[in-house]
Amino acid sequence: MTQFVLALVLGILFALGTYLVLRSDVVRVVWGVSIISQAANVYLVTMGGLSGSVPIVAHGGGHGHVTDPLVQALVLTAIVIGFGTTAFALVLTYRTYEAHGTIDLTEVSENT
Amino acid sequence: MSLSHVVIAPMLVALVTAIVTLLTRSRPTLQGGLSLLGVVGYAVAVAVLVGDVLSETVLTYQLSNWAAPFGITLVADALSAFMLVLAAVVSLAALAFSVIYVNSYGQRVSYHPLFHFMLVGVTGSFLTGDIFNLFVWFEVMLMPSYVFVVFYSGKAHTSAALKYTVLNLIGSAVMLVAIGGLYSTTGTLNMADMTRRLLAAEEYGIDPAPVLGLAALLFAVFALKAGIVPFQFWVPEAYSAAPAPITAVLAGVTKKVGVYAIIRLYFTVFAAATLPEGLGLPGLSGTSFLAFFGPVMFLMALGSIFLGGFGAVSRPDLDGVFAYSSIGQVGFIVLPLAVGATVPAVRSLAIVAALVYSLNHAIAKSLLFLVSGTVDDAVGAITFDDIGGLTGEMPVLSAGFFVGSLALIGIPPLTGFFGKLLVFQVASDATIAGGNGATLALAAALAGAILTIAYLSRAWKEGFWGETTGAVEGATATPGLVAVVVGLATLLVVVGVGFDPVYQVANAAADAALARTDYVRAVGLEVSS
Numbered sequence: 143m144t145q146f147v148l149a150l151v152l153g154i155l156f157a158l159g160t161y162l163v164l165r166s167d168v169v170r171v172v173w174g175v176s177i178i179s180q181a182a183n184v185y186l187v188t189m190g191g192l193s194g195s196v197p198i199v200a201h202g203g204g205h206g207h208v209t210d211p212l213v214q215a216l217v218l219t220a221i222v223i224g225f226g227t228t229a230f231a232l233v234l235t236y237r238t239y240e241a242h243g244t245i246d247l248t249e250v251s252e253n254t
Numbered sequence: 255m256s257l258s259h260v261v262i263a264p265m266l267v268a269l270v271t272a273i274v275t276l277l278t279r280s281r282p283t284l285q286g287g288l289s290l291l292g293v294v295g296y297a298v299a300v301a302v303l304v305g306d307v308l309s310e311t312v313l314t315y316q317l318s319n320w321a322a323p324f325g326i327t328l329v330a331d332a333l334s335a336f337m338l339v340l341a342a343v344v345s346l347a348a349l350a351f352s353v354i355y356v357n358s359y360g361q362r363v364s365y366h367p368l369f370h371f372m373l374v375g376v377t378g379s380f381l382t383g384d385i386f387n388l389f390v391w392f393e394v395m396l397m398p399s400y401v402f403v404v405f406y407s408g409k410a411h412t413s414a415a416l417k418y419t420v421l422n423l424i425g426s427a428v429m430l431v432a433i434g435g436l437y438s439t440t441g442t443l444n445m446a447d448m449t450r451r452l453l454a455a456e457e458y459g460i461d462p463a464p465v466l467g468l469a470a471l472l473f474a475v476f477a478l479k480a481g482i483v484p485f486q487f488w489v490p491e492a493y494s495a496a497p498a499p500i501t502a503v504l505a506g507v508t509k510k511v512g513v514y515a516i517i518r519l520y521f522t523v524f525a526a527a528t529l530p531e532g533l534g535l536p537g538l539s540g541t542s543f544l545a546f547f548g549p550v551m552f553l554m555a556l557g558s559i560f561l562g563g564f565g566a567v568s569r570p571d572l573d574g575v576f577a578y579s580s581i582g583q584v585g586f587i588v589l590p591l592a593v594g595a596t597v598p599a600v601r602s603l604a605i606v607a608a609l610v611y612s613l614n615h616a617i618a619k620s621l622l623f624l625v626s627g628t629v630d631d632a633v634g635a636i637t638f639d640d641i642g643g644l645t646g647e648m649p650v651l652s653a654g655f656f657v658g659s660l661a662l663i664g665i666p667p668l669t670g671f672f673g674k675l676l677v678f679q680v681a682s683d684a685t686i687a688g689g690n691g692a693t694l695a696l697a698a699a700l701a702g703a704i705l706t707i708a709y710l711s712r713a714w715k716e717g718f719w720g721e722t723t724g725a726v727e728g729a730t731a732t733p734g735l736v737a738v739v740v741g742l743a744t745l746l747v748v749v750g751v752g753f754d755p756v757y758q759v760a761n762a763a764a765d766a767a768l769a770r771t772d773y774v775r776a777v778g779l780e781v782s783s
Contacts, residue, residue, distance in 0.1 A: 163420070175423045178424060178427045179430070181427070185430075212443075219386075220430055223426075227393075227397070227423055227426075230400060230401075234400075234404060234415055235416075237407055238416055241408060247416075250413050250416070251413065
């Protein structure tokens with residue numbers, strides 16, 4: 143069940159991201175890119191398998207079957223990188239607005 | 255298994271330089287000096303590493319001493335060494351050029367730290383033995399390149415940077431998806447471990463079919479980095495927008511990171527896998543993964559050669575010609591790889607050809623972009639409408655352009671001759687071995703070579719010969735910039751004349767790329783069989 147729901151959510155996220163990336167408004171494009179990269183992160187988490195408990199070893203050492211913690215470490219790295227790139231993309235959007243006086247990509251392409 | 259600290263030396267030198275130049279922003283002269291010193295140190299570190307690699311074969315470094323496959327492994331073999339030399343040569347020339355070319359304000363703000371951070375990313379990509387780590391180094395390399403594309407922040411630059419950034423961010427997301435899928439299907443991220451598991455897929459319970467699909471997805475990302483058709487559309491605008499020395503690095507080095515990743519992952523790692531029931535795709539036979547990637551690369555190489563060639567013939571300015579030429583030349587690098595993937599008999603020679611061609615393209619294309627930068631610096635224009643008769647005003651620079659063009663075309667005794675020779679040899683050997691489509695590869699290479707002659711002689715005729723235009727009249731090229739161009743031109747001649755050692759190293763690199771079990775053992779893993 144969880145798998146089905148997650149697959150559906152991932153599909154919707156990727157579709158939404160793709161839709162936004164194809165808009166002509168730069169801000170929406172940046173939104174779309176960050177949604178796609180977040181969708182990739184969620185996808186990455188699911189790749190470690192969804193069974194088992196939280197991968198934290200309790201005091202005293204007792205733990206049962208845990209989920210794969212590696213993918214979570216990977217996602218953490220990817221989130222940090224995504225944070226940096228999104229910040230840069232937003233600044234770039236502002237700079238584009240300053241240079242062109244518009245954030246409509248069709249107009250940006252026309253007056254370069 | 256030989257553990258060596260030398261492996262991380264180039265990376266550390268670049269990282270330290272990046273931080274030091276960031277801290278000395280208030281002292282521009284000191285900053286520039288340290289930056290130059292850093293890139294020289296980088297070249298020395300690479301030289302030491304290459305010396306060690308060539309005498310001891312494969313060197314590895316396990317980060318924090320965590321044994322593979324649990325920790326992150328860095329691997330330096332002859333293939334990585336070859337690419338590192340290429341990076342060191344181009345960045346040395348580009349930085350020496352930058353110190354004179356980029357205005358003092360630009361240098362002080364961000365130029366030097368960004369340059370060295372980009373170098374850190376490139377070096378990491380060449381050395382890493384872990385697929386997720388490769389993603390991280392790609393990001394480290396891309397982040398400064400985004401800033402460099404928007405460096406002058408005019409209208410054209412912001413527009414180009416926006417497209418370049420968004421495209422690469424989507425590429426990164428796709429790469430992440432492919433890597434996640436590969437982890438899920440093979441159960442590892444370590445390249446050596448993945449090779450080992452794919453060699454005995456049944457034993458480890460791996461279904462090779464999804465691995466092929468995910469490898470194909472990953473291939474698209476590398477093709478995007480390398481600017482191969484149909485992922486080439488970002489190239490011309492980004493190359494025109496970035497400062498000339500950075501364009502030299504983008505075309506000479508970061509493109510080659512894509513090429514390196516293709517050789518490393520598809521010829522070393524994924525080539526280990528086979529599909530026992532065949533590919534099951536229309537028109538494709540064979541059980542090896544390379545039987546699928548061969549034809550795919552072949553079509554992409556053909557597209558690149560022709561789109562790049564025809565595009566370059568019709569561009570109105572120097573940068574445009576060189577940018578489209580880059581697309582075409584990467585086609586020439588991928589073409590032998592495609593033939594080698596399809597015909598196992600010539601595989602080793604194919605990798606040698608791709609590497610030698612990469613080396614020549616790295617030096618010659620950086621030289622040409624630096625020529626374009628020097629012309630822009632002296633004349634203030636690089637469109638063929640505004641420039642003409644440069645030979646009269648700047649004879650030495652024109653000679654540099656001439657040598658670079660001849661190297662790209664492939665005239666002996668320049669390095670380019672051997673690159674072209676090897677590409678043709680791969681195609682003709684494959685034809686003799688009865689490879690499918692090898693004759694077509696030969697014809698395409700020939701047509702591409704003719705196109706190269708066409709667009710470069712057009713650039714020569716329009717820009718360097720003919721009547722001296724008003725803008726060019728009385729303009730003088732900055733001697734320091736010309737000196738860097740002359741240095742690269744001399745290198746093209748020297749490497750061409752003394753080609754044998756280069757060939758030996760390229761040969762060792764090709765052997766290293768195909769010596770799968772040695773690679774796995776060097777990382778400290780056992781190969782079952």
